[in-house]
Amino acid sequence: MELRPLGNTGLKVSSIGFGASPLGSVFGPVAEVDAVATVREAFRQGINFFDTSPYYGGTLSEKMLGKGLKALQVPRSDYIVATKCGRYKEGFDFSAERVTKSIDESLERLQLDYVDILHCHDIEFGSLDQIVSETIPALQKLKQEGKIRFIGITGLPLSVFSYVLDRVAPGSVDVVLSYCHYGLNDSTLVELLPYLKGKGVGVISASPLAMGLLTEQGGPEWHPASPELKSACKVAADHCKSKGKKITKLAMQYSLGNKEISSVLVGMSSVSQVEENVAAVRELEGLGMDQETLSEVEAILRPVKNQTWPSGIDQK
Numbered sequence: 001m002e003l004r005p006l007g008n009t010g011l012k013v014s015s016i017g018f019g020a021s022p023l024g025s026v027f028g029p030v031a032e033v034d035a036v037a038t039v040r041e042a043f044r045q046g047i048n049f050f051d052t053s054p055y056y057g058g059t060l061s062e063k064m065l066g067k068g069l070k071a072l073q074v075p076r077s078d079y080i081v082a083t084k085c086g087r088y089k090e091g092f093d094f095s096a097e098r099v100t101k102s103i104d105e106s107l108e109r110l111q112l113d114y115v116d117i118l119h120c121h122d123i124e125f126g127s128l129d130q131i132v133s134e135t136i137p138a139l140q141k142l143k144q145e146g147k148i149r150f151i152g153i154t155g156l157p158l159s160v161f162s163y164v165l166d167r168v169a170p171g172s173v174d175v176v177l178s179y180c181h182y183g184l185n186d187s188t189l190v191e192l193l194p195y196l197k198g199k200g201v202g203v204i205s206a207s208p209l210a211m212g213l214l215t216e217q218g219g220p221e222w223h224p225a226s227p228e229l230k231s232a233c234k235v236a237a238d239h240c241k242s243k244g245k246k247i248t249k250l251a252m253q254y255s256l257g258n259k260e261i262s263s264v265l266v267g268m269s270s271v272s273q274v275e276e277n278v279a280a281v282r283e284l285e286g287l288g289m290d291q292e293t294l295s296e297v298e299a300i301l302r303p304v305k306n307q308t309w310p311s312g313i314d315q316k
Contacts, residue, residue: 001046001281006262007202009150009174011080011116013263015256016277017049018042019206022269023064024057030269032067039068041271043079045278051177051206051265053084053121054106062109070111081112082177082204084121084154086135094126096138103147117175118142119152124160132167140172150174152204156181156308158192165199173199179206182261184214184251185233185301186308193260206265208255214247224309236300245293252277253284254294 003012022028023035039050050069052061062083069079085102086094093099103118118139123131131153139151152175153164161176176196181189182205189205196203212219213233219225225233240247255264268274 001048001278002285003048004259004262005202006204007174008171008200009202011150011202013049013080013204014047015263016047016252016281017051017204017206017263017265018047019265019267020050020052020061020065021056022061022267023052023068024059024061026057026061027267027269030064032064034270035064036068036071037271038268038274039065040071041274042268043072043074045274047274047278048078049080049082049263051082051204052110053087053119054102054109055084055087055089055121058089059105059109062106066110066112076112080116081110082117082119082152082175083110083115084119085139086123086126087121092122092125094120094123094130094135096134099135099138100142103142107147114146115148117150117152118148119154119175119177121154122156123153123164124155124157128160128163129167131164136164136168136172152177154179158188161192162195165196165201171200173201175202175204177204177206177265179265180210180308181205182255182258182264183208183210184236184247184254184297185210185229185304186306188306188308189261190258193258197260203261204263204265205255205261208251208264208266209248210251214251216241216247226304226307226309229304229307232301232304236297239296239300240293243293245290247297249276249280249283250290250293250297252280253289256281256284257289 002015006013052065083106085099142148154177216237237247
């Protein structure tokens with residue numbers, strides 16, 4: 001598995017990152033034995049980067065990931081863990097007091113002494129000025145205490161990243177996690193990459209399948225995309241299927257193709273999903289992309305390209 005440098009952190013993360021939200025039974029029940037097996041298989045296949053949050057499954061994702069990582073029985077330095085703070089089942093709280101308490105709770109659930117990255121989670125739902133003046137300084141204290149190694153911010157609107165990065169001291173934020181903005185239907189993250197590189201900030205991209213739009217079954221009912229975008233993605237998925245291809249593989253490979261993005265986070269909750277994702281990477285490294293199908297899908301999606309939606313993940 002290719003390892004890519006993450007900004008100025010010195011970390012080298014696998015090109016595919018393990019998105020642990022499904023381990024919190026967010027998309028359907030996942031048994032503990034399956035969660036542990038999935039984490040072990042991912043690590044065995046060369047995935048060294050695991051991402052979770054106390055929000056996913058109301059803390060269940062962190063607990064399941066913790067059990068999976070413990071079962072690896074390898075040195076802590078062999079894997080990289082990111083969790084988040086500020087977004088919880090109960091709502092949002094980016095206060096210094098809450099995020100300071102949050103990391104202790106997360107470390108206990110993950111059964112770890114430290115996390116490599118602590119992200120402020122979905123910052124567009126909070127006050128960006130509070131993130132700048134209160135949350136990030138609180139995270140810097142946690143860094144000094146050794147509970148976290150690096151600081152990140154996440155959100156859907158790309159504008160939140162530059163708002164914060166332009167107002168904090170250089171080096172205060174090490175990583176950004178963007179989602180749904182580098183995929184077949186939306187590649188607007190690419191416009192921000194030179195700016196982020198100039199700030200020395202590492203880039204992680206999540207949701208290459210656009211929260212389910214780029215799958216044969218389509219997105220969940222609550223998906224906030226427009227009917228036009230949902231319809232175009234369905235046409236694209238059906239077109240791939242008619243050719244005996246999988247839009248999920250094409251979408252994954254497209255997202256992995258940009259080396260300026262250090263890791264692409266993909267949700268996984270079964271050994272077979274891990275195998276499928278790793279096979280997509282190996283094929284990309286060997287044979288390259290199916291350029292013919294890619295061109296056809298891009299043509300189908302062109303009328304809705306870069307169309308986004310207001311914000312947030314699961315709005316349930």
